Amino acid sequence: MQSNKTCPLVEQYLAYLVTIKGRSKNTILEYRLDLLQFFRFVAGCRGIEYPDFQYAKIEFIQSIRLGDMYAFLAYCQNTLGSSPGTRARKIVSIRQFWKYLKTKAHLIDNNIAEELETPKQPKRMVRCLIL
Secondary structure (H helix, E strand, O other): OOOOOOOHHHHHHHHHHHHOOOOOHHHHHHHHHHHHHHHHHHHHHOOOOOOOOOOOOHHHHHHOOHHHHHHHHHHHHHOOOOOHHHHHHHHHHHHHHHHHHHHOOOOOOOOHHHHOOOOOOOOOOOOOOOO
16 A cells, blocks of 8 residues: 555656566565655755655655765665665666656656766675585
């Protein structure tokens, strides 16, 4: 069930991902959490109380800048202790949402999220199975 604390634009985007792109239920859950967490972070930085905040306003989304995105990623790393992989997924969530807003919903003219860079991923050790 959709929470009343969610963003109709995010829900439209997630419906697009399910019906057109065929994304999995887990992907949809993660994208929703990532985007709403990002919006709550930006709102908090601007002194907007989360319970009183209306995520339905495109003006708020249009007011977000690249610096807000990097501040969110720094918060994820330094305060939440998110791994580079988790931060990379959050970047993908944000980037793809902004792409949707520009190319599919036609609600923004400039996709600032294109400029977001992903954090360097640590190299993983290859595990060999010996039978």
